[in-house]
Amino acid sequence: MTADHYAALGLAANASLADIKKAFRQKASFYHPDRNDAPDAALQFQAVQKAYEVLSDDTARQAYDDNRRRNLLDDPLQTAQEIWQAYSTRIFSSSSSST
Template identity: 65%
Template sequence: MTDHYTALGLNSAATLADVKKAFRQQASFWHPDKNSHPQAADRFRAVQQAYEVLADADKREAYDDNRRRNLLDSPIDTARVIWADYLNPLV
């Protein structure tokens, strides 16, 4: 599980305009045709998935609700995932 906000380099307060801008930047950078990094294709797919969820209001609301619920149900495990994604991006 990756954090969609981290995949786009955003925080959870990002606006739709912020999401679109970050997606364009990240997708351009990680596109496998432009980036020879061994994990570029995986990172590009993660950026696409993040955009699909965060750009759709209903999907984003469900994602945010699930994210909050996971923090309440299993705060240590969820915090580890979020911090691991934040501190060790696929760069």
């Protein structure tokens, strides 16, 4: 499964660079292994670092966003409903116009 960098930082996909930086500082401070004794703190910290690395770079973020859209990670149910709606509208409109 692909990591969701926006979720790692607790952000929406339309977050600004300022939002990304702020969320990174907060999450990195919270999950830093020197400050957090939780067993998964180091892994969470690494996920936050990777998310910031990708989302703070315009080129890497664009590539990541393109990949998310391709993989339907944003909202697969909504995407499926839109595809079905477009398909059924086309099918039913073409069958009613041919009668």
